[in-house]
Amino acid sequence: MERYDFHIIDIGSTYTKQRLFRNSELVATVQSPTTVKNVYSGIKNGLDLMKESLDEEKIEAEFVLSSSSAAGGLRMVAIGYMMRVTAKAAKEVAMNSGSKILEILSNEDPADFRVQVLKEISPDIILLAGGTDGGDEKSIIENAELIVQSETNAVVVIAGNLNAQRKVAKILKAGNINHIRVPNIMPTIHELRVKEAREAIHMEFIKEITKAEGLNALQQVITNDKIIPTPGAVLMAAELLAKGTYKTEGIGELVIVDLGGATTDIHSVIPQMEELDAEERGLVVTNEKQMSYRTVEGNLGLRISAVGIIDAVDSRIILEKRNLNTAEMVHEFEEYCEMVEENPSHLASNEREELFDTLLAETAVEVALKRHAGRYASEADAFKGYNTGMPIGRDLRNVDLVIGVGGIFSHNDEEKSKAIIREALKDRNMSLLPKNPKIIIDKDYLLFAAGNIMEQDKDYAMEVLKRKFLAEK
Structure with missing residues (x-):
């Protein structure tokens, strides 16, 4: 044996x-x-x-x-002092922790609105941020009191001003709210420290899935x-492939399109961003200067979220691509979306259904990529410091490798799978999308496997990736 x-x-x-x-x-x-x-x-x-x-x-x-x-990921709400700062930090924390962000709240929102959202969403995790170390304490204390008012069953990860954390923990304990203290995710205005918060949420993810x-x-x-979240495994593999190891040079900038039945995940890795210092990255303002970035479109999927795709883009516009925009075809297409949403295990059984799946895939990928990527500014904004036509946001123009992952790519003819991604990239419009990238399909789902392996042996994982992706590139 x-x-x-x-x-x-x-x-x-x-x-x-x-x-x-x-x-x-x-x-x-x-x-x-x-x-x-x-x-x-x-x-x-x-x-x-x-x-x-x-x-x-x-x-x-x-x-x-x-x-x-x-488990689908823990349902997370983030609460902090300023919306744009909290949003940035929350996205970094959620990236491979096993959580998905459902709402971001700040002290810019009315207090009763914050309580109402917590009650309606009923999250598994609340990321409580606010204040640099030694800075503002009022906001995080106010939000702790509102969390108690909401009578939530969530676990609160206290990740704000260290000077206020003891007071916050005391408020939550008195309100019988489960909580964990971790170092401030933003100790200074130009620094993010997310590792400990990620690990705390990941431990809650493990507790949940082992139920x-x-x-x-x-x-x-x-x-x-250790059972790691699959999107986290894919992201870790993407980072390894992009950066390489001391033995093997990485592939450089890349984008991963992970198209599933419920969500469309986009991962991008730009290794040279690690060379920027904290102030150049502008951590508290935007995502475009981070080495790794992942976005999850929870309403775009080929089965459970099929109707979400035609909610995002009118079905008539989608069918117009194939000159099929007739009342009869629109009705058939919309019925198909509703049917597969109710029957997510359904496989396309004829040419018409295969066409519908292809159109849904192209649309989901296009929308997800454009939401992930930056764009050219359509007008000047003196406050934010950019002029008309200036590139803003995540710049993917120099990315020369896009990897497709997911059932439709794995089970389809490889050229047909590549064509789905090419079609999604065709109408660049104002988006900073890759110009003419090489497309590789991960038919064997090696990325999730390599992400698991690198937890044990990074060089072995890189060799697995190298034989597939470096050879084809």
Whole structure:
């Protein structure tokens, strides 16, 4: 019996994927439906298929590692002193912690509105920021009192002014609100410190997903007792591929388009941004100067969020691309979107449905990319310091590699998959999108696997990525 190096398991909302590696080569791959009532059953089903394909009675690996997106991410609300500062910090904290931002509040919002939002959203996590160390204390204390008023069941991560944290914790404790104290995510005006807040939220993510039946059994199998969020694994792999290691040069700037049934995630990595000092990055104002950036479009997906796509772009405009804008076709297209949203496991069964899926994919990717990327300023703004036509926001024009990830890319013909991304990039308009990038499809889902592997062996993970992406580029 052969012993393998890595056995990687990823539990998704719909499918559970497993990958087996030896000597940095992908040896076996299997996908099986995620079993909601007991997720370990789905893992075992896939493992049985893998054993059958390899003609082995047992599969042993030195390292068994796992990621999961089955919980969908913790629902997070961020509250801080200033909206733009809180938004920036919250996005950085959420990037690979296993949380998704549903709302960002600040002291610019009326107090009763903040309480109302907390009650209506009922988040799992509240990121409580506000004030640099030694700076404003009033805002974070006021927000702590409002959190108590909301009678939330969320865990509050206190991540603001260190000088005020003791008072804040006392208020929350008196209100029976669970809370965790971490270092200030913005200790000075030009500095972000998000690692500890991310780790605290990630621990809550692990607690949440291990409530699922069968995940305790998985924890007995994995070798590092850690289940990481799948988007976090993809982002870590993207950073590794872009930057490289001391042994292997990285690929440079890249964009990853991760198109799923429920969301469309865009990751971009621009390594040279690490060379800028804190003031040049302008941390508290924008995202465009961060090395890594991820956006999640929760209303754009090919199945669970299909109607969200035609809400974002009128179905008539989408069909016009193929000269199909007739009343009959619009009705059929909209009915299809509603049907797949109600039946997310549905697979396109004829040419018409395949066309609809392609149009939905092109639209979701185009909208998500344009929301992620910066744009040319349409008018001057003296306060913000830019003139008409000036590039503002995340500049992706020099990115020469785009990687496609997701079921429609994995199961489609490779050229057809690349065409979806090309079509999404065609109408650049005012957006700072890649000009003429190379497109590679991650058909084997190596990115999530490499993200898991690098937790154990960064050089091994880089070798896995190198053989696929550097070779094709």
